[in-house]
Amino acid sequence: MSPFEEIRPFYDTEVNDAIKEIIQHPMLKAMMNFTFPDAPDDYWRDLMLHCHSIRDFQINFIYPAVQKVLEKSSDGLTTSGFEKLEKNQAYLFISNHRDIILDTSLFNACLYENGLSMTTTAIGDNLVKKPFLNSLSRMTRNFTIKRGLPARELLESSKVTSAYIKNSLLRENRSVWIAQREGRTKDGNDETHKGVLKMVSMASDEENIINYFRKINIVPISISYEYDPTDVLKMPELLAKAKSETYIKGENEDFLTLLNGIMGQKKRIHIHVGNILNDEIEKIGVQETNSNKQFQAIADLIDKNILSGYKLWPTNYIAHDLLYGDNEYRGKYSEDEKEVFEKRFRKGVDINDPVAVKSYLSMYANPVNNQINVIKEIKD
Structure with missing residues (x-):
């Protein structure tokens, strides 16, 4: 059994059986009726039942769904920097994070349009508790990050996540997308948490952590929406924080935010791919010998690149x-x-x-x- 059994996406051999389990689900019907508004249900169901890989599912169903979302809820998506990426090269994309689902869906659509392999993507397990969403998530090559664990379990879970990321990057040659911090940025301050970098480094077998970070090709990603479709939904948590109060999420809050993020008005969107940070990380290794300072310096470097690449709107x-x-x-x-x-x-x-x-x-x-x-x- 794979050590990643509890967090991994589906294997291609599992995709068709997973489709058969959800093919009659009303949420899938709603998604496909939105994506293919002029087609009868038999059209997309027949097409889907002949789907036997994650790539097929993403290209034939998720990609057109993303295009429809852009058409209905935005004034278009622009990009910059994708020409820096090489085919058949795996990268660890570390991104600012505004929207639960859309950030990674848009980014993968851009990778596909540029002839590049789509990523495996980190997603919090709090977002995929419903069986349908869990299946859909695994069919789009997401791996789950476990949330809210006690300290000891969190440590073990982080080790498994780190090993999965390493395996994807260095053995499968598959790029990975992770957010620069746990959860979405709600106050507009994009900041990389050292804990994310420490988690990534857990699987390193290098004596010098700098060598490992150079090996995995870190690339910062900046995504900006002219209008945040969930801006008002973020207000209760922001107000609680401003008043030093504890904020407790509503039962369906994540799901409501997910839907609003997808369908709410965004106006213009821009995704910028930053530079591969290998040279700068090597310099940090020369300048800093303390590992904690190295982590902080790399986090600051990622922040600098994400913020400078961020598209500011009116x-x-x-x-x-x-x-x-x-x-x-x-x-x-x-x-x-x-x-x-x-x-x-x-x-x-x-x-x-x-x-x-x-x-x-x-x-x-x-x-x-x-x-x-x-x-x-x-x-x-």
């Missing part, structure tokens, strides 16, 4: 001017764009609550401040 500049009560970025947006943003803002937030106002605006304004600080640091 919404970011509008929020910044509103938050600070000035017109510093007035030339970055039109009156119409400001009016649309303010209308959405007033509809979703109690404007008489200064904490709510600040939390919402900061969500969009923080990327502006963060990018300014990075550019300043690079110049210095």
Whole structure:
């Protein structure tokens, strides 16, 4: 039995049987009716029953579903940096994270369009508790990260996850996507947690951890949405945090966020592929001998690349001017764009609550401040 049995995606040999188990599920029917609105159910069901690999499933069903989502809920997706990636080369993509499902679905669609292999992707097990979602997740080459474990179990789980990532990158030559921190960024501050890097390094058999990080080809990914389709849904947690209160998720909150993230309005979207960090990581190894400082330096390096590659939209500049009560970025947006943003803002937030106002605006304004600080640091 595979040591990754509890977390792995399906093998290709398991895909057809998994499809047969969910082929009549109402959620699958809803997905496919959305994806193929003019086709009878027999059309996609027959096509799906002849599907025998994850790649076939992704290309024939997930890819067109993503295109339909873009058509219905965005003003288009642009990209930059994909030309840096080589075919038949595995990378560890470390990304900022805004949307539960869409971030990785869009990224894999872009890889496919650029003739590159799609990734295996980390997803929290809290998101795939329902049997249908678990099957769908495993059919799209996701591996699960176990959440909320006691310390000892967390350590063992992290070792298995680390070994799975290593196996995918170095034995199967399959790229891996992971978020730079646990969970989505809700306040617009994209920051890599050292714990993620420490987890990745657990499977290393190198004496020097720098050598392992160079071997696995870390590439930072920056994804930005002009409008966060779940911005209002994030407010209760942001408000609790601002008031130093404990936030407890609602029973179906993750699922509701998942649906809103997919179908909510995003306007424009941009995905940027940063540089492969091998040379910079090698320099860190020369400059720092303390392993903890090495982890922090690599996390800072990833942050610098993600933030500098982040596409700032008019919404970011509008929020910044509103938050600070000035017109510093007035030339970055039109009156119409400001009016649309303010209308959405007033509809979703109690404007008489200064904490709510600040939390919402900061969500969009923080990327502006963060990018300014990075550019300043690079110049210095």
